[in-house]
Amino acid sequence: MKLRELSLDDIESLAVGAWILGTGGGGNPYLPLLNMRLLYGQGHRVHLVDSGELADDALVGTVAGMGAPLIGQERLNDSLTLARAVTVMERHLGRRFDALMSMEIGGSNGIRPFMAAAHLGVPVVDSDTMGRAYPELQMTSVAVGGLSGHPVSLVDVRGFESVVHKVPSWKWAERIARKICTEYGSTAATCQPPRSGAEVKKWGIHGTTTKAIAIGAAVREAQRRHTDPVAAILSVEPGKLIYRGKVMDVARRTTEGFLRGVVRFDGLDEFRGSSGAINFQNEWIVAYRDGEPLVMTPDLICVLDSVTGEAIGSETIRYGQRVTVIALPPTHIFLTPKGLEHVGPRAFGYDLDFRSVFSP
């Protein structure tokens, strides 16, 4: 396998880019980044590998943290615990992984596989299963592909180890894993259902770590040069500028364990006089301009600080912030009828027919 060693600078960029791909959720990657800085300081290194390098019968472990972001601020992300979620799965399967990958490139989970990989000495595949952040386990490309939703390993730092051995569907995997996670204290290190090299090649969303690093590097470079970071992102990604404005109001509520609500904006610059709004369920789901739905899931809606170009999350967005909203294209896997069933606007309770902002 052809491996590429990541520099600490790459990982700093990855943190900025993954937070942007978090589309409002996924958790700020600061603590995972801090872990990586310390691991690099101790001499650990991580490597990236293209999915094309995987043998069809290679075994790939998918690493993710699960739980409430707030809990993660007290029970801090721990790299050895993530590594243990992987080894628990390996023991369950009776076989070692050849590589790891991200379940979710958006937010903290974009970095967590590297925390485990630093200890385990295996490469991380440059692919994930969301291409962004989503709130539930069935909202992945591998679920859309009909691949198995079990087994899932869940580990608590105190030594508890659970494996959801067999369930009939991804929704059941989500329900049972979520219960275990709650009992652990609403935080768990998980290893998601193992994938073969062939499955990753067919159903993975490819190049997403590289993409996050490129986005982050563009933003950081623009910050250093005092140039427009949003323009920098759009120069490396085929995205679309949707809106510039100022946050006028944020309404939040939690229902069924999700943070839901709506943010309203007043337009600035070329959007002066035009109103904006975005509905969210942890992540940004539907963006409206002048009352018309303009961008909707699975298209990526990214709300950025207009000055720094860094992402703003749905938990922390507040009145007065100057924001720029951009859209990025999703994986083609989510644009199929099956894909839209899992992650289209109706999967989030919106009676809207999906129309991509990128369709001609």
Place this chain on the structure above:
Amino acid sequence: MRRIGIDVGGTNTDAVLIEEGKVAGAVKAPTSEDVTTGILDALKALAATGVLKGRSIDGVMIGTTHFINAVVQRRHLTRVAALRLGMPASASLPPFCDWPEDLADLVRGGVWMVEGGHEYDGRPFMPLDEAAVSRAAREMKAAGLKAVAISSIFSPLDPSHERRAAELVVKELPDAAITCSSDLGRIGLLERENAGLLNAALADLARDTIAAFEKAIRDSGIAAPLFITQNDGTVAEAHQARRLPVYSFASGATNSMRGAAYLSGLSDAMVIDVGGTTTDVGQLKNGFPREANSVVKVGGVRTLFRMPDLLSIGLGGGSHVVLDPLKVGPVSVGYRLLKDGIAFGGRQLTTTDIAIALGILKLGDAGKVAHLDAATCRKVFAEAARMAEEAIDRMKTEAGDVPLIAVGGGAFLIPEKLPGVSQVIHVEHGDCANAVGAAIAQVSGECDQIFKDLSRTEALAAAQGIANDRAVAAGAARPSLTTIESEDMPLAYLPGNSVRVRVRVVGDVAAA
């Protein structure tokens, strides 16, 4: 009620006497290297006006930037033993892990991590490993450490493990200065722990500084208790402030805002405090500055505790002015204003020169700025107004026009009309609003906790009770307590209707 308020700023030490709700006297003295000389000089100057004669003084309230400067300048810091309860969680991110190296090298005396801590719902995470705490304390003693910072997972919800660990440490180290992170509130282990570590690092300086303040007051012939003003616009009795010096980190800006509220009689307004180099913009809610809900960096360390939400921009009375292309600030001549400005025979054009040219200020030699035409000067003022307008708009929390109180020595830069502002209010004694804010400060109590399976009303009531008790413990008179902040935030991914509630109350200082 007769109180003296003192604000020790970077340039001046201001002192005021407030008597029956009025400013009876106000003076300025240069701030001294040792801080206390400046305070003595200010008190002498205040006495010289004759206002201190007659009835006794009820309290002296001092606001100082001494402690935050020590962190920023890396001076007078004590080595700290960090004791974290919460193993086996968070082991890969030990105390000091995100500190700037130079500061960590000065402060890190040792790190001990033992089992303990709680869950978000109050269940114990792990039983406290008391033997390990005692062993750690003995090792701290052997290492000659006397300042100890104790942190524990979810201690804002349940501080019992931190308290018990503190008892065990005191058994081994009877004269230790101990900071418990739960005394500093806020969920966010690393940031709360960082605040605790900084607090412990200031233990010696706080003890010495407050002793020196008490001596300065005694030497001035004033027999009154000493209070230190806090980040949130309240005061703590000297013995409590000595324990928690980080709570006075941002008291200067806060005092200005509180003073602005008092002098204007408004309790809900925006405040713009224009100094020589920077302008601070904040929002008054119920007479207090709105608090920052996010991470605040102090000397490069990420912290999260009671701090005012302020926006600082590089605009002030000493700001450099470039005419073509027009640029105001952020560089300033600072304390050299009366030497370096054109109107004072210097060579640097400043905003003060422009004000003199326009006849707004009567200072220096107006002849030296007579060559500046009125249209150009008005353009400079328009630029300053634009900068102020943008800062105000960023700090507003709702749409619509709001009143604006302009204070500070550079308040002349703020015009009578600004977009988004219903009314611009300039107040008498606005140049010493900070000392006024110190003089009128009250005592507060706070609760920041996650409540489960309670209705919103029940959760708010429970939080209110806890905050009230804490304010009384801190020296407030119970009948005078009022709630000044109450907010709730539903939490994603937590089961059973979890809601995080933050309530803050204030009251008058209870009679001794």
